[in-house]
Amino acid sequence: MSTSSSTVAVVGAGIAGLSAAIRLRIAGKEVIVFEQNSYTGGKVTAFEKEGFRFDMGPSLFTLPHLVDELFELAGKNPREYFNYHTHDEVCRYFWEDGTKLTLFPSIEKNVAAVSSVFGPSEGRKLFHYFEMARRKYDLTAPFFLEKSLHSARTFLTPKVLKVLAEIPKLGLFSTLNEENEKVFSEPKLVQLFNRYATYNGSSPYQTPGIMQMITHLEHSLGTHFPVGGMHEISQSLTRLAVELGVRFELDTRVEEFIIENHEITGLVAGEKIWTIDQLVCNSDVKYAYKHLMPKQVKRPKKTLAQEPSSSALIFYWGLSEQFPEMDLHNIIFSEDYREEFENIRTNGPFWEDPTVYIHISNRLEPGDAPENKDCWFVMVNTPYDQGQDWEAIVPLVREKVLERISNALGTAVGPLIEVEEVLRPQDIEKRTSSVGGALYGTSSNERMAAFLRHSNKSNSIKGLYFCGGSAHPGGGVPLCLLSGKIAAQWLVNDE
Numbered sequence: 001m002s003t004s005s006s007t008v009a010v011v012g013a014g015i016a017g018l019s020a021a022i023r024l025r026i027a028g029k030e031v032i033v034f035e036q037n038s039y040t041g042g043k044v045t046a047f048e049k050e051g052f053r054f055d056m057g058p059s060l061f062t063l064p065h066l067v068d069e070l071f072e073l074a075g076k077n078p079r080e081y082f083n084y085h086t087h088d089e090v091c092r093y094f095w096e097d098g099t100k101l102t103l104f105p106s107i108e109k110n111v112a113a114v115s116s117v118f119g120p121s122e123g124r125k126l127f128h129y130f131e132m133a134r135r136k137y138d139l140t141a142p143f144f145l146e147k148s149l150h151s152a153r154t155f156l157t158p159k160v161l162k163v164l165a166e167i168p169k170l171g172l173f174s175t176l177n178e179e180n181e182k183v184f185s186e187p188k189l190v191q192l193f194n195r196y197a198t199y200n201g202s203s204p205y206q207t208p209g210i211m212q213m214i215t216h217l218e219h220s221l222g223t224h225f226p227v228g229g230m231h232e233i234s235q236s237l238t239r240l241a242v243e244l245g246v247r248f249e250l251d252t253r254v255e256e257f258i259i260e261n262h263e264i265t266g267l268v269a270g271e272k273i274w275t276i277d278q279l280v281c282n283s284d285v286k287y288a289y290k291h292l293m294p295k296q297v298k299r300p301k302k303t304l305a306q307e308p309s310s311s312a313l314i315f316y317w318g319l320s321e322q323f324p325e326m327d328l329h330n331i332i333f334s335e336d337y338r339e340e341f342e343n344i345r346t347n348g349p350f351w352e353d354p355t356v357y358i359h360i361s362n363r364l365e366p367g368d369a370p371e372n373k374d375c376w377f378v379m380v381n382t383p384y385d386q387g388q389d390w391e392a393i394v395p396l397v398r399e400k401v402l403e404r405i406s407n408a409l410g411t412a413v414g415p416l417i418e419v420e421e422v423l424r425p426q427d428i429e430k431r432t433s434s435v436g437g438a439l440y441g442t443s444s445n446e447r448m449a450a451f452l453r454h455s456n457k458s459n460s461i462k463g464l465y466f467c468g469g470s471a472h473p474g475g476g477v478p479l480c481l482l483s484g485k486i487a488a489q490w491l492v493n494d495e
């Protein structure tokens with residue numbers, strides 16, 4: 001540890017806040033994490049009901065090395081704190097006409113699977129597709145995801161010239177759907193690869209084609225799931241942070257940042273004024289500017305005008321039977337994907353033809369459900385909360401979702417539900433202060449979205465840093481881990 005021992009406040013114990021807190025503590029800071037909830041993890045939390053355990057938020061876990069590196073940085077063996085399964089299937093796909101396809105974390109297996117369902121010519125295109133996704137990922141991730149986009153240092157390297165030379169091939173000027181249509185003739189495969197836009201809460205008909213790189217993660221780098229469930233990511237990081245001496249003030253909502261002469265000097269929380277040297281804000285950026293930042297602070301208008309990402313309705317169902325035809329991750333597609341996303345974009349009747357995602361954690365974690373039963377996390381993408389009448393919408397979604405699943409399985413699933421809970425966009429906002437219940441901060445629907453996300457460092461307030469889904473590089477567990485890393489690096493480098 002270094003000797004510099006300034007006091008840093010981290011506002012929010014989401015994944016990015018935990019990542020920043022651990023790194024700053026290792027760098028020798030006194031770190032206090034303020035969290036309004038009684039638990040850490042933000043969206044990465046869980047609950048139990050009548051013998052079923054449900055992860056409430058994320059279910060897809062990629063790039064586990066980003067969790068491991070926090071333990072390694074602290075000189076610990078990650079496996080003593082956190083472990084994960086490496087799974088042999090990516091996802092099972094179902095369509096209304098009875099077509100089924102399973103994809104794997106193996107290009108050869110995927111070519112065989114696609115060839116047998118859609119013919120060898122579509123199968124051969126997969127090689128080309130995954131190679132293209134890998135190239136896009138390898139070329140851009142080190143700049144667009146792993147470093148600040150607001151630091152000259154990121155761009156002062158010869159490798160950037162290589163990226164610039166490749167720009168015409170990256171798909172920045174066309175949509176993900178357009179790029180996918182260039183590759184596949186089979187509309188179902190276009191739909192399948194379009195779904196990766198939802199990994200950051202965007203629409204495939206708006207988000208740029210560079211998002212193809214996301215497919216590289218699961219299909220080539222592997223499909224994983226934490227032992228103990230997704231919740232173990234936040235819990236193991238919290239254990240590490242506590243062990244390192246990070247102080248947690250739970251049930252403590254930060255009410256205001258104190259800024260004097262363009263410098264952060266403190267915050268108000270728990271009816272107390274806390275004197276601090278620096279502050280890392282893990283709270284949603286829009287929320288922070290609206291509720292926490294003093295009035296005199298200049299607002300970054302373009303950044304705050306960015307549209308929130310999509311949200312979701314989640315049904316947590318404990319079922320009295322198991323369905324072996326379903327795996328860890330399953331998707332039943334809508335019949336008209338374009339219309340579905342148009343409805344999400346325009347706040348239309350998205351429930352009439354939704355794509356349904358079903359995650360069954362007890363496939364890998366049998367203790368998550370009683371014997372011979374299944375615990376289902378059933379999710380439908382929705383617009384972010386704009387005051388819609390969710391009381392009226394939820395039953396409509398539930399009915400359509402049950403119909404869709406029952407058709408796919410040939411069994412009426414409704415009567416098998418023993419345990420049920422629902423999470424709506426406004427519940428997500430209430431629990432995490434994410435504006436509109438957005439899952440991933442701001443959407444990536446605009447071509448320049450990556451550059452319009454909030455920087456990890458304030459350009460007007462000394463000592464103020466940002467991390468989390470609404471800051472660079474965006475939402476999702478891996479990116480939030482990176483966001484905390486970049487914010488902590490800025491802070492340490494500024495000293």
Ligand SMILES: Cc1cc2nc3c(=O)[nH]c(=O)nc-3n(C[C@H](O)[C@H](O)[C@H](O)COP(=O)(O)OP(=O)(O)OC[C@H]3O[C@@H](n4cnc5c(N)ncnc54)[C@H](O)[C@@H]3O)c2cc1C
Nearest residue numbers: 012014015016036042043058059060254283468469476477
């Ligand atoms: C249903 C759902 C499904 C998802 N699926 C996936 C998935 O499969 N894979 C994936 O990678 N990602 C997924 N995501 C997205 C992922 O969960 C998030 O991008 C990520 O967890 C956000 O982390 P964060 O650090 O931005 O903070 P958040 O989780 O938003 O937490 C912010 C924390 O700050 C606290 N806070 C805010 N304001 C204050 C204040 N004033 N004072 C004190 N505390 C405050 C909040 O209480 C909260 O704990 C999903 C999200 C949801 C909700």
